[in-house]
Ligand SMILES: *[C@@H]1O[C@H](CO)[C@@H](O)[C@H](O)[C@H]1NC(C)=O
Ligand SMILES: *[C@@H]1O[C@H](CO)[C@@H](O)[C@H](O)[C@H]1NC(C)=O
């Protein structure tokens with residue numbers, strides 16, 4: 001290569017690079033649209049090369065996440081272009097090698113997370129520049145040891161997490177952190193440490209929390225004062241760690257010690273250690289019988305009078321007698337009995353000495369029922385505020401089951417099998433504020449259940465089997481703010497089923513079987529309701545005549561109506577959302593809505609977030625003005641709605657819009673002025689749309705690449721729909737800008753040439769050409785016939801493509817004449833037969849391919865909206881690629897050649913035989929002519945790949961032929 005070509009090459013490379021970064025879109029990263037241009041996520045890119053991923057990020061980036069990529073090394077100076085980074089997360093990649101100067105210049109970095117990689121070695125100088133680092137995680141790597149001096153400059157480090165590595169040498173770790181005067185938390189769980197022996201170093205005084213769980217510790221082997229400043233010490237799951245390892249060790253400052261699953265004998269341990277006995281968690285220390293527990297209690301009692309917390313979980317305890325805890329010091333806080341084998345609580349009589357206890361945890365045991373506790377020698381635990389029986393096997397709860405804790409505020413009975421809740425089970429619990437009954441088998445709620453619980457604020461009944469809410473069930477719950485009834489089988493509320501809920505603010509009813517929205521809703525919750533979740537019920541409307549069920553809900557801010565089963569909302573009455581002036585979020589996804597009225601959202605002036613993802617049936621025509629009052633919306637999701645047309649008239653009023661998700665729609669072009677009318681737009685997602693790489697998008701291409709404020713998600717990966725090798729951002733637009741002079745010159749030249757050549761050829765070659773034409777024609781029709789014989793088995797006879805303005809004709813004329821009326825064709829209509837939840841484009845493709853024919857109903861509106869061109873393209877594709885002609889055009893109006901777009905003109909030249917003209921009502925003999933039209937259409941549909949011509953059948957048409965009709969013999973044209 002010469003010098004000059006070298007130069008040229010580098011100039012081109014530079015130009016290409018400049019073009020890549022001049023706009024506001026990124027190759028492999030997405031800027032969080034609500035992060036004030038500071039957060040970037042580069043996730044799940046198939047890119048191995050770190051520089052390629054981050055090269056186009058702006059200098060001002062502060063947060064950066066690079067996750068789940070096949071990157072395996074970080075090269076020197078990778079981040080020098082991002083000197084302002086503060087939070088860097090490089091997790092779940094394949095990183096093995098980090099070069100010495102990989103993090104050069106990251107002086108501002110506060111947090112570095114490199115968890116879940118394959119790092120086995122670190123260079124001693126790799127963190128050198130990270131002087132401001134406070135958080136470092138190396139979780140789940142293959143580190144065996146730390147090189148000397150690795151953290152020497154990280155004087156601000158506060159938290160160091162090295163869980164799940166292969167470390168064996170504690171001495172090296174202690175050495176590496178000993179000078180970190182700000183280190184507070186060190187996590188070394190899941191390593192292979194066998195002891196804590198260390199050379200002449202000590203841990204920094206600041207270090208108060210040390211986790212060394214799940215190692216292989218045998219001894220501790222450290223100097224007496226080594227753990228002198230530790231406050232939280234986790235040594236659990238070191239099965240070989242024994243009591244004597246603690247001999248002489250100063251644990252004075254420890255206020256929480258975990259010893260579960262070690263070989264430590266707690267009684268012995270308490271005798272030799274200077275730890276405050278009340279600061280040991282006795283969970284998982286093998287205290288499974290009365291003798292051991294009584295011995296422990298007596299010992300504890302000798303050391304302390306009161307104990308704030310007694311942890312006895314995971315001990316295999318099967319039974320607690322009245323003496324078990326009798327000798328214990330007074331428990332003033334929490335008793336943890338979780339993960340034992342208790343079958344009964346025996347009305348908590350084992351707590352008869354512990355009147356000051358505040359919280360009791362009996363989760364994960366084998367309790368099968370909670371019996372009535374209104375007995376003679378019952379305990380009375382007035383201070384208990386929290387009681388948890390979660391994760392048991394409780395089937396029934398008897399009357400007065402909680403008589404012993406009259407002042408309980410939080411009661412957790414969730415995740416059991418409660419099928420029977422006695423009417424008086426919760427009797428007397430007047431202070432109860434939170435009641436968890438979710439994930440049980442309750443079927444009926446009665447008026448008596450909550451009679452006494454008038455201070456209840458949160459009631460969770462999710463995932464039970466409740467089917468009806470009876471009158472007065474919640475009548476006394478006047479302070480309830482949150483009611484969760486999701487995941488039940490509720491079909492209706494009795495008329496006063498919701499009475500009494502005077503303070504209700506959040507009401508969850510998702511996943512039930514409601515068929516309509518109760519009209520009592522708005523009477524009951526006028527000024528209180530803020531959240532209403534009706535997702536995934538069976539609500540459906542069949543006509544527009546519905547008054548808004550939300551009319552008085554003036555405070556409602558969140559409304560979820562998505563995914564009504566199995567048919568979707570179907571009709572969205574245009575007055576449905578009347579009065580919801582405070583609404584901030586509205587969810588309408590997956591609903592099969594037939595038509596979005598242009599005034600449906602008119603009252604939602606406070607709306608911030610709207611998602612219509614796959615809300616509608618097939619192809620939706622968003623009406624101009626449908627968003628006209630949504631001036632506060634910042635995020636709009638209109639994915640997968642079959643949108644063909646993105647215009648200023650529809651989107652123009654969304655002046656606060658920041659994020660617009662238009663992906664998975666069918667528009668082939670977008671007018672730039674529609675996008676420019678959104679002054680605050682910052683994030684535009686147009687992935688998976690058939691935006692064509694043609695001149696009509698040349699302005700759009702220019703805008704996406706050059707504009708300086710709108711991020712087009714993964715712009716540089718958008719492909720051209722017709723040629724996957726071409727990219728949208730750089731398809732050739734030169735031809736679109738050929739200048740006029742050149743154009744005139746070229747066309748004149750061509751005309752002159754034709755005028756000279758054609759007469760010559762005509763004279764010389766006339767017969768040869770004619771002969772050739774006939775040979776070709778006969779070959780062609782032969783091929784056609786062969787192909788048409790092997791008709792495939794199709795799901796539909798025809799897929800009908802039409803514009804919504806012709807819907808009436810399709811419904812009233814086409815459908816009855818083809819599906820009924822003696823001819824039983826199976827038609828595919830988008831509003832009826834498109835599969836819910838699927839991409840519109842996929843739906844169209846599958847409709848064209850699973851139908852024998854595609855019938856396009858052509859009118860002026862149809863041509864204007866350019867609709868159907870996708871279907872026509874697909875059908876033409878079948879013609880060229882499979883030699884199977886599937887397209888039938890039905891003209892509803894007289895349309896002159898000139899008005900017909902290029903696709904149709906092409907068709908007209910190719911196959912003149914596939915046209916039918918609908919005889920309007922203004923012709924001489926409409927009934928007869930229409931009769932004939934239907935006959936011909938049916939015949940065309942029945943025929944193979946070609947319309948057979950039979951002269952005698954078109955007699956009726958011949959009679960009425962007028963002058964302006966084309967005289968092509970094969971052209972079915974009725975007046
Ligand atoms: C950056 O990440 C941190 C930690 O996740 C978060 O607290 C902070 O809000 C983020 N900053 C921005 C601008 O998103
Ligand atoms: C690091 O990765 C890049 C890109 O994958 C590669 O070109 C380079 O040779 C690698 N460097 C080392 C030292 O392995």
Ligand SMILES: *[C@@H]1O[C@H](CO)[C@@H](O)[C@H](O)[C@H]1NC(C)=O
Pocket residue numbers: 107108131132
């Ligand atoms: C650490 O961060 C602070 C605040 O962001 C900054 O002022 C300081 O310059 C940084 N330190 C270094 C060594 O750059």
